Amino acid sequence: MDLTLKIWRQASAGEKGKLVDYQVQNISSEASFLEMLDVLNERLVREGEDPVAFDHDCREGICGACSLYINGRPHGPDKGITTCQLHMRRFKDGETIVIEPWRAKPFPVIKDLMVDRSAFDEIIQAGGYVSINTGGVPDANAIPIPKRDADTAMDAAACIGCGACVAACKNASAMLFVSAKVSQFAVLPQGKIEARERVQNMVAKMDELGFGNCTNTYACEAECPKEISVSHIARMNREYLSAKLVSQIE
Amino acid sequence: MSLAGLFLISFLVVHLGINLLILFDKSLELFNQAAHFMATNPLIQLFQYVLFFGFILHIILGVVLQLQNWAARPVRYQKKGYSEQSYFSKFMIHTGAIVFIFLIIHFANFFVKAKFGHIDSITYDSGTYENLGLLVVELFRDGAYVIFYVIAILLLGFHLDHGFQSAFQSLGLNHSRYTPFIKGLGTVFSILVTLGFIAIPLVIYFSF
Amino acid sequence: MVKLDAKIPQGPLAEKWTNYKAHQNLVNPSNKRRLDIIVVGTGLAGASAAASFGEMGFNVKVFGIHDSPRRAHSIAAQGGINAAKNYPNDGDSVYRLFYDTIKGGDYRAREANVYRLAEVSNNIIDQCVAQGVPFAREYGGLLDNRSFGGAQVSRTFYARGQTGQQLLLGAYSALSKEIKKGSVKMFTRREMLELVVIEGRARGIIVRDLITGKIERHSAHAVVLATGGYGNVFFLSTNAMASNGSAAWKVYKKGAFFGNPSFTQIHPTCIPVHGDYQSKLTLMSESLRNDGRIWVPKHKEDAEKIRKGELKPTQIPEDRRDYYLERRYPAFGNLVPRDVASRAAKERCDAGYGIGSTGLAVYLDFEDAIKRLGKHVIEARYGNLFQMYEKIVDENPYETPMMIYPAVHYTMGGIWVDYELQTTIPGLFAAGEANFSDHGANRLGASALMQGLSDGYFVLPYTIQNYLADQIRVPRFETNLPEFEEAEKAAKERIEKLLAINGTETVDTFHRRLGLIMWDLVGMSRKKEDLEKAITMIQELRKEFWKNVKVPGKNEMVNPELEKAIRVADYLELGELMARDALVREESCGGHFREEYQTEDGEALRDDKNFTYVSAWEYTGEDKEPKLNKEPLVFEFIEVKQRNYK
Incomplete structure (x- = not known):
């Protein structure tokens, strides 16, 4: 052709x-x-x-x-x-x-068509992990996780960090990317321990980097190559609001 | 944003309820009575300020968000995207802006007149009230105004259709079982509110 | 010949690693802060090592060629990761995982290393789960397992068809945590060009910034290479476009020995080649062989009709199909190891039974599995793989069997390392696919992820301390030392030379031609004349490359053609070494199949008497023949047998 x-x-x-x-x-x-x-x-x-x-x-x-x-x-x-x-x-x-x-x-x-997406790495560095070191962890089966939760976590963790969500969004918002990571850890017991700090730090970093706001157009979900659901955005919103409401002033 | 929006939605319901009274009582007694209640009840008066604040908050936040969102993409695409799923969501600032203009005119026509201007009184068996109903009816005899009103309300409807379910999403209220229902409810609600508000000028224009 | 010391600890097999750890030297916390470690590569091995070093308190610098550490090619591993947890209660143990791996590698790996690998496999799963890796689970909330080739137990942990991705993201998250903390500094979009050796020890690297072209110097007390395999020497492989062997090749030329370069894994289940514009091949996970049945038509006339498009596979009745793996290997059936499955597919296709338009493909059929389990079960297990297949081939694998053919996937060979993963250059370590260690002549499925993470999380953090313990008095190195000057000069000269040729052929043209030589003559089945021919052809091609390659642009810019040229120049040397190694090894073992050495029924025929060794090649100079050193493999604890999957 x-x-x-x-x-x-x-x-x-x-x-x-x-x-x-x-x-x-x-x-x-x-x-x-x-x-x-x-x-x-x-x-x-x-x-x-x-x-x-x-x-x-x-x-x-x-x-x-x-x-x-x-x-x-x-x-x-x-x-x-x-x-x-x-x-x-x-x-x-x-x-x-x-x-x-x-x-x-x-x-x-x-x-040309190459862009710098290191902003995504910075967001992950702001809290996209469980703060444990190598070694000294419990046996894998000591942490039973309902299959449904493990599946939800996997749905979110499927994100490949390509940035299509940002590219598709009319607001250049990174909410789907950030929420996928927040959501993965929010449903897993391993991630719950730092859930409040994580969501606040990651959202703050996202805002600081100049991504736009989510106005729920759902273009991100429509264009995500891994078809990650906007329900993760809702979960992040929930996590964020509750973290803001209950977290202590330091 | 979402909380302010949901709050304004609740106001719309009350507003529509009262307006519809015009259609049920051609003597306008019911409507004038309700308007009188709204204008004199101290609690409502207090609430007026809350409402006013809600509007301002919703508008300011909306504008700030939009400015941030435009700034987040300084270089635009040459070939525009069409991947948005929720169509009206693309135009919230636009529909919002027009509704805002409408709101100002609306204010000038009714609220300012009622509050600061002079409106003739009318006496019913139940008492004497300012005849606000007549003001409404007279305004809606003007075809051009009706058209403007109808368009503004239609845009408000579009604004609501996205806004309603969007507010739930922003508050994190998403659930595989209830979200489809909320989306449906949002659409039905928007259609009903739009129809309700539009019905008033149309009925007045054609049958009063 | 140099005496190669693998430094295998004394004692019974099961106690070697424990003994090593009990007696090794350590570095105390305050000294760790004063020691720098460079890690090249951010895949499973590199990211996990760097994160662990950072946690321990070392100063770490990590280099990756991608824009983000998360893009390293470990991300593409699909099927799973092995561990000897024995959760399914089906008879697994550390010993059995060790045994299967040694046997799978056709008795060409070091016992002690493999045993350690099996031993720490369980820690890996614990570690990953604690990091929040969403492994597949049973309804009761516990971890699920599936089977992979070369094993009779279910020991493979998985996260849908994206296990590599999830494990890498786990390591990436640990790395991100350390970057945030400041213990690790990440350098993205950097490609290593040279190793800096000072007084016989690895002390730094020279890298090129792939955005600005700037050549940078970085120093450290130790250097870890975790740069993956060199399968892209074949041009078409399942490796990512940027995966390359240059870092390994550069350290080889600085004195590190190269172990078993000819041991290449050809993976049996890849999507067949379809055109000459093709840039890479796509793997279909081995896990598909759990439920898929492999067959070709029993009669040549059927195969011919299929090739012409006159018959569809679904029209071939059961009695006219040859499920050749089930026929030849009833005990393991479709789950024989990769080398066996690949060769069997080639054998059928060479004999004229191949399908697809080229005749170079066999069927992988899910009809029975769908009948037995229902479409939804198959969809849950392999949905993303089926979708991937459909996108590429434009056929629905739920309705018509998949077409597959072997393709280059993994290189068991790599930098020679001792038990401590240290190369023959003191202070230079190699981990993951970049080293030659644990897989012998053939790697079992789901073992690459295991090895990468084992090296990074649980081996290097110990062994590197044993090296660094006597380095605590060595101050940080300045990068203006003459050794850095020289290394940088060498790197710059090479780049200038490439840019100055200004010939007529593109880099890819040369790469494709090299790939064809490698695939035809140093591929799935090798013989003496072919290998000799390959060596001459590669030498000629190399000369032509240096005369006629066209590399546009300049160094000081984003220049992907220059990046490729640097890599292909190295492949043109590495390819020759692979052929040499294959030529010297006059036996068939694992993925290395010499036509001259096979049993009557076409199985690989080892020569344990003469070839139970690791070939460790030593660089002797430009255009000089490399020297072969041999590390004898001693099997103290298991009996060496003919591999049998029947």
Whole structure:
């Protein structure tokens, strides 16, 4: 298939960017979206041009490295997948595809379609863990956990940290990401011990980094490649309110 | 935000209830009686300030949130997204702003007149009241005003449709069993409130 | 020949690790603060080691090539992690896990290391659960297990089909906690270019900042390499795009020995290759073999019709199907170890029974399992894998059998390390897939996660202290020492050289060509002439690469082509060493299958008399033949037998 690509090109963070048109020919409909970009890049290199920079790694939908805002949607038109799992059979011959980077203040563009998502790491560092050290822990089966809770925790923990929720949200809010981690620990007994501090610290860090607010549009859930539910946002809200209400003044 | 919103929703119910009295009693006695009660009862008077505060809070918070949200995405997308699930949620600030303008006009028309202006009195068997009902009826004889009113209320309805369930979500009140019900209830509520408010000018315009 | 000392502690097998810990040297808390450790890599081994070092009080610097430590390729492991908990009460024990692992590795791993691995496996599960890793559970609230290849017990703990992800996120959370605390400093988007050796000890590294191109120097008292495997030498593999062997290769060239480089695991259940634009292969978890049955048509004419698209697999009646694993290995059936399953698939396809448009695929069929258990059970167990398959292949595996074919997945070979995970360069340690240690010639499913976390959480935190105990008087190193200058200069020169070639072929073209040589001649089945041919071909390709590769742009920018070029340049040397190792090892064992050495019914034929050793290759200089050192493997506690899964 032949396609017209309109790709955001930006040499570096400080420079101005713009959409540039590229034509690609003879793309197999069985190729993945990123393989299509590989074909373009290989041609650009041969022609002595600067290839398009984009983040990617595992190419099986789990590392969360790939991003891309494709035709107005994070990870492209299909539901429940990442860009690397998107295949060209999803597009029509002759179609024009607009490819942009994630857009959010805390996700500055590094080059072309690459953005800096270290803000997510900072949020996790603010409290996305159980503060235990290696060793000295009880036997694994000493902490029985209802299957339902373990499943809920797993639903939340499935987050790959790709940032599609932020990219999709009209407010560039990171609530789905943050709530997925808060929620995972909130339902597990291991996480309950620090639950109050965790939710307050993580939310404070999220706000400090300049993410927008949640206005419950649910675009995040619709675009999440792991289909993480907004019920986790509600759980975080609940956790946050109750933590704020009961926590002592220090 | 959500608490203020839910509070305003409760106000809407009371407001609508009283307004609907116009339709049930063409002599406007019931309505005027209720309006009189609202204007004179000390508790209600006190509550008026709470309500006023609720409005201000809701508006200020809404504007602040929106400003923060715009700031969170300084560079916009060239190709706009269309992935939002809850359609009206995209336009809360817009519907909110128009409702706010409506509110000011509405205030000027009724509240300010009732409070500070002069309104003719009318005497019923039950007593003498300011004839606020007549003010309403006369205003709604103006077709242009009716159209404006209806549009504003429709937008309020859209605002409510998202706002109602959104408030529950923001308060963390989400449950696999009740959330679908709350969403449904929110929509039904918004439709009823919208229809209720719209019915008044339409009925007045066409049949009074 | 250098005498390789594996430093295996004295005493009975089950007491070696306990004895070691009881008598090793330790570093007291106030001294820990004065000691720096560099960890390269943030996968299971790297993240868990770095977090543990930080908790203990060392000063830790961690380097990763990704934008976040959470993206390391451990994240992609699907099936599970083994442990000898014996929760299902089906006869498991530390000894049995040890035995299965040694046997699975075809008796080419060190007894003491493997026993320790089995021993600490239980601690790993405890640790991960305490971190909040959401392992699958039974209705009673206790942990669930499933079976994996090469074992007759259910000892695999799992978190849906995302076990690697959940374990890595656990280690990442521990790492994040330490970063927050300030004990660990994280350097993202850095690629290691050189190791700095001062007076014979590893004292630092040179890295390239992948955003600015800046070359940086970092010093420490010890360096831990946890940089994963080198499966991408094959171009097509299940490894992530950025997974590479360069760090390992750089330390090899600085004097660390390379152990068993030819031991590569070809995983039997991957989605077959479908086009020449393909950038990587996707694994379908081994856990699928719990319920899926593998078959090809019994008659060649059926296979041919399927290849032409004239017949559908569902139209082949039961009596015209050949469930070849069940036929050949009735005891283990579809759950034979990976090397056995892969070779059996290749054998069928080479014999003309393969399916798919290329004839290089076999079926993995869930029809029986769906009939027996119901679709919902299969969906609960493998839903995400089925969805992944459908997205790639565009076929519904609930209705038509999956097509699978073996693909490069893991490298058992790696930097040679002793019992303490220390390489032949003092102060340089290697952990996880980057070292050669515990899997012998073939790794069992769900053991990679176990080894990575064992090394990081429970082995290195002890053994590194034994090394650092006499380093407490050594002050921090300045990075303006001549050794740093030299290492940086070497790294810069190499980059400049690559950028200056300005040839006509892209890096990927060379990588693809190397991959084909490796797959065809140093792949699933190897023979002398092929290996010799491979060595010559790789040498020629390497020369061509250095004359004709085109690397655009400059160093001081985001330059993925340059990153790839640096890695491929190393693969072009590493590939040759793999072929050499395969050539020298004149036996078949585990994943290393030499056609000349097989039993009458086509099973791997070991030569225990001559090859019960670890090959530890020593670098001797540019374009010089490397030297082979041998670490003899002594089996004191188990009897070495012909592997039998029948």
